[in-house]
Amino acid sequence: MSREPLLEIKGLRLDFSQEGKVIEAVRGADLKVFEGEILGLVGESGSGKSVTALSITGLQPKAASVRSGSIIFDGMELLGMTEEGLRKIRGAKISYVFQDPATSLNPVFTIGEQLIEAVTLHREASGAGAFDIAVSSLKDVGMPSPEELMHAYPHQLSGGMRQRAMIAMAISCKPKLLIADEPTTALDVTVQAQILDLLVKLKEDMKLTVILITHDLSIVSQVAEKTAVMQQGKIVEYGDTELVYRKPSHPYTKKLIDCIPRMGKG
Amino acid sequence: MKNLNRLTVFGIIVVVVMAAAALFAPFIAEHDPGAIELGSVLMPPSAEHIMGTDSLGRDLFSRMVYGARISLSVGFVAVGISVIAGVIFGSLAGYYGGWIDSVISRFIDIMLCFPTFFLILATIAVLGPGIWNIMVIIGLTSWMGVARLIRAEILSLREREFVEAARAVGASDFRIITRHLIPNGLGPVLVSATLGVAGAILTESGLSFLGLGVQPPVPSWGNILTEAKSTLGIAWWITVFPGLAILITVLGYNLLGEGLREHFNPHRKQ
Numbered sequence: 001m002s003r004e005p006l007l008e009i010k011g012l013r014l015d016f017s018q019e020g021k022v023i024e025a026v027r028g029a030d031l032k033v034f035e036g037e038i039l040g041l042v043g044e045s046g047s048g049k050s051v052t053a054l055s056i057t058g059l060q061p062k063a064a065s066v067r068s069g070s071i072i073f074d075g076m077e078l079l080g081m082t083e084e085g086l087r088k089i090r091g092a093k094i095s096y097v098f099q100d101p102a103t104s105l106n107p108v109f110t111i112g113e114q115l116i117e118a119v120t121l122h123r124e125a126s127g128a129g130a131f132d133i134a135v136s137s138l139k140d141v142g143m144p145s146p147e148e149l150m151h152a153y154p155h156q157l158s159g160g161m162r163q164r165a166m167i168a169m170a171i172s173c174k175p176k177l178l179i180a181d182e183p184t185t186a187l188d189v190t191v192q193a194q195i196l197d198l199l200v201k202l203k204e205d206m207k208l209t210v211i212l213i214t215h216d217l218s219i220v221s222q223v224a225e226k227t228a229v230m231q232q233g234k235i236v237e238y239g240d241t242e243l244v245y246r247k248p249s250h251p252y253t254k255k256l257i258d259c260i261p262r263m264g265k266g
Numbered sequence: 267m268k269n270l271n272r273l274t275v276f277g278i279i280v281v282v283v284m285a286a287a288a289l290f291a292p293f294i295a296e297h298d299p300g301a302i303e304l305g306s307v308l309m310p311p312s313a314e315h316i317m318g319t320d321s322l323g324r325d326l327f328s329r330m331v332y333g334a335r336i337s338l339s340v341g342f343v344a345v346g347i348s349v350i351a352g353v354i355f356g357s358l359a360g361y362y363g364g365w366i367d368s369v370i371s372r373f374i375d376i377m378l379c380f381p382t383f384f385l386i387l388a389t390i391a392v393l394g395p396g397i398w399n400i401m402v403i404i405g406l407t408s409w410m411g412v413a414r415l416i417r418a419e420i421l422s423l424r425e426r427e428f429v430e431a432a433r434a435v436g437a438s439d440f441r442i443i444t445r446h447l448i449p450n451g452l453g454p455v456l457v458s459a460t461l462g463v464a465g466a467i468l469t470e471s472g473l474s475f476l477g478l479g480v481q482p483p484v485p486s487w488g489n490i491l492t493e494a495k496s497t498l499g500i501a502w503w504i505t506v507f508p509g510l511a512i513l514i515t516v517l518g519y520n521l522l523g524e525g526l527r528e529h530f531n532p533h534r535k536q
Contacts, residue, residue: 104431
């Protein structure tokens with residue numbers, strides 16, 4: 001393992017302060033993500049996984065502040081970078097897909113308008129060029145008849161199609177890292193599987209690196225090469241997914257694995 | 267269209283007819299609104315002058331039609347100014363929150379403390395009457411409602427995930443406010459603006475009636491009423507027609523606003 005990681009988080013500490021009370025959400029998290037792999041980041045609600053992911057590009061909520069640590073992406077230190085600098089990275093090099101595709105799309109604009117916005121923000125394209133890029137990224141995510149979809153409003157699409165549209169938007173600027181925060185939680189099981197397949201396909205086709213955040217270990221076991229388990233603001237387990245499954249070193253990981261329902265048990 | 271309320275339809279018709287009258291005033295009015303005809307002073311409504319003539323022999327119908335132009339344009343420009351000011355202040359307060367919100371909200375509270383009409387009177391006393399002054403002053407004293415509305419809308423919208431998604435693709439604050447938040451919060455503003463046009467028309471008429479608004483010989487519904495006051499005992503028509511015009515127009519805008527409010531009401535969309 002002498003490769004340089006694409007993203008390295010070292011000793012990240014992050015506090016939430018509200019009305020004088022300080023809550024430590026992330027307490028010294030370390031994480032490495034290598035190019036071209038899918039990392040599953042697992043943990044229960046409130047374990048700090050989402051806020052860790054958001055803080056990579058400075059998107060954490062206003063009440064949260066990073067105390068210490070370092071986040072190195074592609075050789076650049078992201079902590080302490082100006083808002084202007086971070087904005088150039090968001091969407092262009094690191095992009096996000098959020099949990100609920102129903103609310104992540106702006107209801108008053110068409111899919112096309114929103115895709116084109118994402119494209120024109122970072123790529124030197126406008127007008128017809130931006131339209132073509134938007135259509136091709138809809139094709140990349142396996143949408144049937146992408147040209148027609150460009151004129152559709154979010155409420156006209158099903159949940160799975162909306163999430164595909166979100167992913168299309170996220171990959172339209174050819175980012176290096178895609179952070180998917182519970183991308184399948186709001187979807188039903190068959191659509192879940194399609195979205196996961198899509199992530200794997202994108203990883204292979206575009207050499208995309210993916211951080212897949214979820215509370216569902218079974219999802220991670222299907223697609224991720226590496227697994228990190230987060231509990232109470234710390235990464236308690238990190239390694240190859242297979243190893244983590246076979247020989248979990250931390251008692252919390254064992255408990256999580258026991259939570260996966262299996263055929264013939266109980 | 268089938269679930270359009272009858273009253274809303276009435277409102278739409280009034281608004282459209284009045285707007286058409288204002289737009290096509292030169293084609294509709296048969297006489298020059300300023301032409302003095304001393305031979306036919308204070309004539310009651312007849313085939314020649316369908317609304318009669320005033321104390322200088324000017325055709326009342328023509329003056330009313332040109333007056334619609336003035337009254338409506340005051341209404342629209344004033345509301346335009348108030349909506350722009352309201353949207354700017356309201357979205358800044360709603361989006362940034364914190365001390366910016368506190369400063370803007372307190373400023374709104376302060377502005378709301380002044381009795382608007384007297385503030386307008388005092389300002390006109392300093393700046394002098396005139397149609398442009400009226401528009402600007404009405405606009406700048408009526409933006410607070412819009413600002414509060416849009417602030418409240420944005421306060422709830424900014425927590426929605428599509429805002430976070432927009433930020434995650436690298437959109438700037440300005441872009442998020444103008445492209446994502448304001449278009450989503452515009453419904454209530456449209457309602458308030460429609461009602462605001464009615465209010466502005468009333469204010470303009472009131473000011474013109476007091477002689478502080480649109481100055482003669484330019485006709486506006488308010489100043490026609492002022493001139494009618496002295497001949498009220500002998501020429502009812504000069505008072506009744508502009509009075510009715512104001513009443514019906516304001517009613518029309520209010521009904522349309524009410525209809526729009528119904529339309530945007532989420533509880534009705536089942």
